[in-house]
Amino acid sequence: METKKWTQLWLDYKKAYDGEGIWKIVLNGFTDSQVVVANALYEFRRGIKALTGESVLEAGKDEEQGKKLLTLTISNNDSVSKEGYHIQGSDEGILVEASDERGVLYGVFAILRQIACGKSALEVSEASSPSNPLRMMNHWDNMDGSIERGYSGESFFFEKDEIIINDRTRDYARFMASIGINGVVINNVNVKAAASYLITDRYYDQVARLSEIFNDYGISLYLSLNFASPIEIGDLDTCDPLDKKVISWWKDKMKEIYERLPLLGGFLVKADSEGRPGPFTYGRTQADGANMLADVIKPYGGIIIWRCFVYNCTQDWRDTKTDRARAGYDYFKDLDGAYHDNVILQIKNGPMDFQIREPVSPLLGGLQHTNQMLEVQIAQEYTGHQIDLCYLIPLFKEVLDFHTHCCEGKDTVADVVSGRTMGNSLAGMAAVINTGNDANWTGNDLAAANLYGFGRLSFDTDLSAEEIAKEWIALTYKLPEKEAGVLCSMLLRSREIYEKYTSPLGIGWMVTPGDHYGPSIDGYEYSRWGTYHRADHLGIGVDRTDKGTGYAQQYYEENAVMYNDPEKCPEELLLFFHHIPYTWKLKTGKTLIQHIYDSHFEGEEQARGLAADWESLKDVIPAVSFDRVKERFERQLYNAREWRDQVNSYFYRKSGIADEKGRTIY
Amino acid sequence: METKKWTQLWLDYKKAYDGEGIWKIVLNGFTDSQVVVANALYEFRRGIKALTGESVLEAGKDEEQGKKLLTLTISNNDSVSKEGYHIQGSDEGILVEASDERGVLYGVFAILRQIACGKSALEVSEASSPSNPLRMMNHWDNMDGSIERGYSGESFFFEKDEIIINDRTRDYARFMASIGINGVVINNVNVKAAASYLITDRYYDQVARLSEIFNDYGISLYLSLNFASPIEIGDLDTCDPLDKKVISWWKDKMKEIYERLPLLGGFLVKADSEGRPGPFTYGRTQADGANMLADVIKPYGGIIIWRCFVYNCTQDWRDTKTDRARAGYDYFKDLDGAYHDNVILQIKNGPMDFQIREPVSPLLGGLQHTNQMLEVQIAQEYTGHQIDLCYLIPLFKEVLDFHTHCCEGKDTVADVVSGRTMGNSLAGMAAVINTGNDANWTGNDLAAANLYGFGRLSFDTDLSAEEIAKEWIALTYKLPEKEAGVLCSMLLRSREIYEKYTSPLGIGWMVTPGDHYGPSIDGYEYSRWGTYHRADHLGIGVDRTDKGTGYAQQYYEENAVMYNDPEKCPEELLLFFHHIPYTWKLKTGKTLIQHIYDSHFEGEEQARGLAADWESLKDVIPAVSFDRVKERFERQLYNAREWRDQVNSYFYRKSGIADEKGRTIY
Numbered sequence A, B: 001m002e003t004k005k006w007t008q009l010w011l012d013y014k015k016a017y018d019g020e021g022i023w024k025i026v027l028n029g030f031t032d033s034q035v036v037v038a039n040a041l042y043e044f045r046r047g048i049k050a051l052t053g054e055s056v057l058e059a060g061k062d063e064e065q066g067k068k069l070l071t072l073t074i075s076n077n078d079s080v081s082k083e084g085y086h087i088q089g090s091d092e093g094i095l096v097e098a099s100d101e102r103g104v105l106y107g108v109f110a111i112l113r114q115i116a117c118g119k120s121a122l123e124v125s126e127a128s129s130p131s132n133p134l135r136m137m138n139h140w141d142n143m144d145g146s147i148e149r150g151y152s153g154e155s156f157f158f159e160k161d162e163i164i165i166n167d168r169t170r171d172y173a174r175f176m177a178s179i180g181i182n183g184v185v186i187n188n189v190n191v192k193a194a195a196s197y198l199i200t201d202r203y204y205d206q207v208a209r210l211s212e213i214f215n216d217y218g219i220s221l222y223l224s225l226n227f228a229s230p231i232e233i234g235d236l237d238t239c240d241p242l243d244k245k246v247i248s249w250w251k252d253k254m255k256e257i258y259e260r261l262p263l264l265g266g267f268l269v270k271a272d273s274e275g276r277p278g279p280f281t282y283g284r285t286q287a288d289g290a291n292m293l294a295d296v297i298k299p300y301g302g303i304i305i306w307r308c309f310v311y312n313c314t315q316d317w318r319d320t321k322t323d324r325a326r327a328g329y330d331y332f333k334d335l336d337g338a339y340h341d342n343v344i345l346q347i348k349n350g351p352m353d354f355q356i357r358e359p360v361s362p363l364l365g366g367l368q369h370t371n372q373m374l375e376v377q378i379a380q381e382y383t384g385h386q387i388d389l390c391y392l393i394p395l396f397k398e399v400l401d402f403h404t405h406c407c408e409g410k411d412t413v414a415d416v417v418s419g420r421t422m423g424n425s426l427a428g429m430a431a432v433i434n435t436g437n438d439a440n441w442t443g444n445d446l447a448a449a450n451l452y453g454f455g456r457l458s459f460d461t462d463l464s465a466e467e468i469a470k471e472w473i474a475l476t477y478k479l480p481e482k483e484a485g486v487l488c489s490m491l492l493r494s495r496e497i498y499e500k501y502t503s504p505l506g507i508g509w510m511v512t513p514g515d516h517y518g519p520s521i522d523g524y525e526y527s528r529w530g531t532y533h534r535a536d537h538l539g540i541g542v543d544r545t546d547k548g549t550g551y552a553q554q555y556y557e558e559n560a561v562m563y564n565d566p567e568k569c570p571e572e573l574l575l576f577f578h579h580i581p582y583t584w585k586l587k588t589g590k591t592l593i594q595h596i597y598d599s600h601f602e603g604e605e606q607a608r609g610l611a612a613d614w615e616s617l618k619d620v621i622p623a624v625s626f627d628r629v630k631e632r633f634e635r636q637l638y639n640a641r642e643w644r645d646q647v648n649s650y651f652y653r654k655s656g657i658a659d660e661k662g663r664t665i666y
Helices: A035-052 A101-116 A167-178 A193-199 A201-215 A244-260 A286-300 A324-335 A393-401 A413-418 A445-459 A465-476 A481-501 A557-564 A571-577 A592-616 A623-655 B035-052 B101-116 B167-178 B193-199 B201-215 B244-260 B286-300 B324-335 B393-401 B413-418 B445-459 B465-476 B481-501 B557-564 B571-577 B592-616 B623-655
Strands: A021-028 A068-076 A085-090 A093-098 A125-128 A134-138 A183-185 A220-225 A266-269 A303-307 A343-348 A372-377 A428-432 B021-028 B068-076 B085-090 B093-098 B125-128 B134-138 B183-185 B220-225 B266-269 B303-307 B343-348 B372-377 B428-432
Touching (some): A021 A035, A035 A101, A085 A101, A093 A101, A101 A125, A167 A201, A167 A445, A201 A220, A201 A244, A244 A286, A266 A286, A286 A343, A324 A343, A372 A393, A372 A413, A393 A413, A393 A445, A393 A465, A393 A481, A445 A465, A445 A623, A465 A481, A481 A592, B035 B068, B085 B101, B093 B101, B101 B125, B101 B465, B134 B372, B167 B201, B167 B445, B266 B286, B286 B303, B286 B324, B286 B343, B372 B393, B393 B481, B445 B465, B445 B623, B481 B623, B557 B571, B592 B623
Parallel strands (some): A021 A068, A068 A093, A134 A183, A134 A428, B021 B068, B134 B183, B134 B428, B220 B266, B266 B303, B303 B343, B343 B372, B372 B428
16 A cells, blocks of 8 residues: 555544445446546445455446445435435445535535444445535645745645645545545735746646646535735736726736636635735725626636725724724725625624624625625634644534524524525535645644535535534544544543633633734733724723723624623623623623633643543544644643733733632642 | 945935035055055045035045045054044044044044034044944844844845845945944844854855954954764764763864855854753753853854853743742853853843833843853834834943942943953853835834934943934934934833833733733743743732742842832832732832823823834925825824733723723723
8 A cells, every 4th residue: 555645534434343245336327437437436446345355347347246236326316415415325335426526526525424423334324515606625725835824834736936746736626525625726815926927828738737636526616816916926017906908907917817727716805904915905896806807807707706805904093983993894895785696704703703703794684685605714813723632513513593583484504605595506606725835735634624624614604513522532533432422522522622721711812922822911912903802900891882982883783782782791701892891790690701711721721631541542642633732732832821921911911800710820 | 336236324324414525535554555545535425425515535636626635534543442433523534533434434434423423524533442342233034035123124134045236235344334334144043954064164245244344344243052062963963061972063164264254254143042952951051052152162262251140931820939030040040150261241220121111131240250242122022013212222322331239339231241250251241123115214214313322322321312322313313303302202202101101110010921912911920931921819929039939139238128128119119039929119109000000091191102203203204204204104093002901901801990080991
């Protein structure tokens, strides 16, 4: 067997049972000249061999002596929805029905997953269709090989301004396909330097090869686009989206792009944000910018994914009227309905930036006539850099389950971004990915649960965080029940623990500026980023009510009323919406300051509990993986202790109020 | 005239008056085959032409029609002390007496300086000998071209791991010679990467060329040394200074070095500090390390300059017993007398790290049997990055004038580091230099006053900050009296202004971590660097008395008693030595908190005063220089405002005590 420098993640199937059959493939309405189907068969052959020891008959053979003949039948069935599948085991084998190639591939992966999770091949059974039309990964990979917010090594797509294509590329596509991902943006949304030239002769051939490898696993390749391309790679002196020369330049460029990259899904654009160029430069709206690009890409079936992460990143901290949280809604709500059909707005889950706790963005569902997709981040930028364990699926579930009250019924975020609310077909979910060229792909082996989890959740938003965790554990480690339970519990507790020892009650930030790992309570307090906690000797929190910045009023009434009132506001978001005295009594009966102390002592203690739980798994986890994770836990404990002591000391020094329990605060 | 990409700084002489003579050179006891003497004559020729329009007769000529013949007589006079000079003008010309070539060179520069400052050539008169035997510049230049703590562009010595030698190199040597500098360390004390190979074949030829250019202007070239060289460039697995293989390796290496670099002055070593290797690794003392190197370099007349900047840089902020301020004394005092004769300890002016206000290091004079030299920093690492105006000579004067009480009389720092106290000849001053390859050498044109000033002060520690400022202004800008007075006042006020709007009363730090520009009040509060202010809702400051860390006890009794008592402690250092309540009454009658508010409002206002003064000089300063400095003042005002508002807001939010004057605090 080939030794690889990277792991197979959840596709490293372990023996489930000793099967005694041999498999024959029957294709109805599909052919193995369809590359995605052929790859599905490759995955079946590879997976079933590992899981049961059973082989698939070689071409032309009809039986093998002493083996029971089982049939994997793959049938075209147009009543199965797009990219969906039916799988059904029986004594004769397994029937996979799908209406398209991707459905076949996902069906085969479902078979293997069910076997790994405990079913026999002949028992597998599932009818599934994806919740979201678009299920995407966003790489923030730079062409020099660095990754913005990457915690797992360097890029495996780029190195020294060249595109890397090797066996790992295909494995990556396999992993993504196995969890239902159907779109990947390979380059950083901040498109600079060589990346601006991805849509030129310099890179077309390599991008095309990459798009083919992806396509063979049912994945469309997308690129992040430099809005200033007409200036940077063209010879224009403007990128005004309403300028005729600009439009004409883009028309020609898009024609060229699709001649060279016919498989390209479209473009992701970060404009007018954090120093990126955009339509605002020319007094144009975000819609002007997005629609112009959408119109020129339309003939080729491409889409424009336009990010809503637009805010004033040169705010004066003295200014308490401006509120970064308001920015997305303020910039985009008025243009609701103005975006063309092949534009989709990509909206971060919260109004700030991937904090451990934020309210749901009021744009989600706030827009009622605009294609929209949810953006989450599995790269743990603010949630522990894949050093600290932080299983994020519970957070994503909360977001998806949130009732926006945008309409009667079908008003959750899951409804909105799936297209169910508005009946639109351009809809979905995207994650800023947490991978790099580390051997284990995700730095922390356990962070792969977020990678796996996001894919599975975007395919089926009804799955629970626990179900996903169990699947991932079974596929990755195949542990005895008790130990699987320990690991599952670790994952499920981890987000709350991380929240407890970091910033309290939704206030966010308090991280080391720039790096975003570890505490710096005032680190973003006097900065230009719109990220303040406003703590003084009496209290802490940002007044975002109708008497403050008015952010709470961006929600539909039910939520606006709830958030506006500190008595009704969910306490985990109390400091996001209100400036609260340290002596304020929480529902637990504790004062705010005591809650801060208690939660930080508890969080650190519980982090030690996670590390102890991991230690208890020493005998059942492969040593190389065990050691890698153990080393991460050591760093997490150091981090948790720093957070605990710095937060507690900061608030004790500021408030002068002692811990009721008399614990050590510095 | 040749157009250069760099300025001539204070050697860009302006016409002082129209001279009517012509000069003849007479050498007694010197010859122009002595290169330093020849360069002195070159400087005279160049300078007198620019200052008076007068020429020097060409070789073989004895007169020029219609011109009065003047004579520059350069005579050897062994009664003039080493590197000193006597200059005396008369109707016949000028007599320069010196006992060595450097004295001749310095004498000639003194003539030109006096003319530029208003005397006629025939009136010049001075008898001077250098206060300090060693007058050095330390470059923190890396071989990749970057400069650690450089604010004036890249290195002009190194680029892409190669040594640069061009016309600028010679100009640099001229500038240094003109202010009396006789030693230059060209590479960063943190010796890494290619710099470790400066003492190998790879670089010998180029270093030798550089040392010759320096030598021609009376400057010895020194190198920073990697203590781990036996490992890094040798093939040993240890650098234990008591290991015979190591000693033998160094002997061979030193022989090789001096064969190739006969002009080398010696080495500067940063060991066991901030991650640098050193003798502590092997359980050896700092003396073990320094003496071993000193012994092997001794046959060649070289010296070892050993830095005392050793401290625990992984301190736990929770630990209030450990005190970084103590570290230098704790590590080095016990070894007083153990260092060999050709070792000199280089001691930073304060116990921390070049803050705008620190007490004088208790090691200075605390060591009574050890060669020691003073290290200051004219690179404005913590004092405004050569953006903010901060004329540092007043600070250095305070340090030099400080009575250590190490003995009766001759107990000032100036006495100690000049060698007067102990009668030692290895003594002096060094500055971490503020130059780079910017056209104006120092980023801010006005920061050249620190470059000029350090050299002059190290040559003559009796000069006042004001005298030095006036010289520099006359040489650099030659302004009318009133405007010269405005600029001189700006320089002299600038340090106090910078102090006012930054960290109060000697507490230091409160800067942006890493970068060290701009405020971050808690930036170093919870860090590993031993740099804390310990502010809580009641007060601020570090207790370094006998009841605290005991640092104050490292001084001789008179000072120890003074610092130990908050009533006697100089108020500008109050928070360095004591934890003081905000309600403490200062000698002005103001409370501490009110002092913080007032000084920050005043400091910012006075910074605006500096900018306004500069504006008033618009008509008399060359436009290119005026504009460069004006742009710096704009940045300084932004910085001063940030400091003012962040410091005031921080303490208001923490103390809850309002400003008596009701000014805006956020």
